[in-house]
Amino acid sequence: MKYCAQCGVExxxxxxxxxxxPMCPGCxxxxxxxxxxxxxxxxxxxxxxxLVHRLNPPLADYWAPCAGYVEIDESLEEGARRxxxxxxGCDVVIDxxxxxxxxxHMGVMLVTFAARVVGGNLVPQAQEVVATRFFARHELPDQxxxxxxxxxxxxxxxxxxEIFEDxxxxxxx
Ligand SMILES: [Zn+2]
Numbered sequence: 001m002k003y004c005a006q007c008g009v010e011x012x013x014x015x016x017x018x019x020x021x022p023m024c025p026g027c028x029x030x031x032x033x034x035x036x037x038x039x040x041x042x043x044x045x046x047x048x049x050x051l052v053h054r055l056n057p058p059l060a061d062y063w064a065p066c067a068g069y070v071e072i073d074e075s076l077e078e079g080a081r082r083x084x085x086x087x088x089g090c091d092v093v094i095d096x097x098x099x100x101x102x103x104x105h106m107g108v109m110l111v112t113f114a115a116r117v118v119g120g121n122l123v124p125q126a127q128e129v130v131a132t133r134f135f136a137r138h139e140l141p142d143q144x145x146x147x148x149x150x151x152x153x154x155x156x157x158x159x160x161x162e163i164f165e166d167x168x169x170x171x172x173x
Contacts, residue, residue: 005029011023011024035106039069039070040066040080041084041094042114049137049167050132051063051064055130058155066084067083080092080115081093081094087132090122091119092115093116094113097113105151106152110156140168
């Protein structure tokens with residue numbers, strides 16, 4: 001960010017709370033950089049895991065559970081439910097919090113929920129999804145690590161891999 005989002009004046013670097021941050025000499029606005037929550041739904045139906053084939057980074061061209069940014073007017077759970085609906089057409093109820101993945105410099109934190117598919121139709125509805133389907137435990141895709149990916153790709157890959165392993169062991173169902 002080069003200019004103040006509030007008044008348009010060019011930002012300068014200053015020290016605030018012991019850390020260098022962009023700030024506005026005009027109105028005092030300070031740019032804080034904090035990890036943004038992403039809600040992920042480990043959505044299942046009849047012991048099968050709902051995955052989408054991703055079109056966009058991170059992990060473009062990989063199978064992964066539905067996930068996305070949480071909007072300001074929703075809870076994490078509501079965000080997870082909406083993402084599943086948008087990406088697959090399925091309606092889910094959120095059962096419980098599963099895990100929180102957090103790593104420095106990723107810019108996001110990943111909050112995963114166990115979700116149950118209770119209705120809707122399996123139709124790719126979002127532009128960021130190529131395909132969508134349910135996978136039984138023995139059908140889960142064995143995906144190679146990203147090649148020349150960004151740090152976020154590798155981190156997200158590890159998280160998805162762990163989610164698959166947990167699902168095989170019965171966690172999240
Ligand atoms: Zn300003």
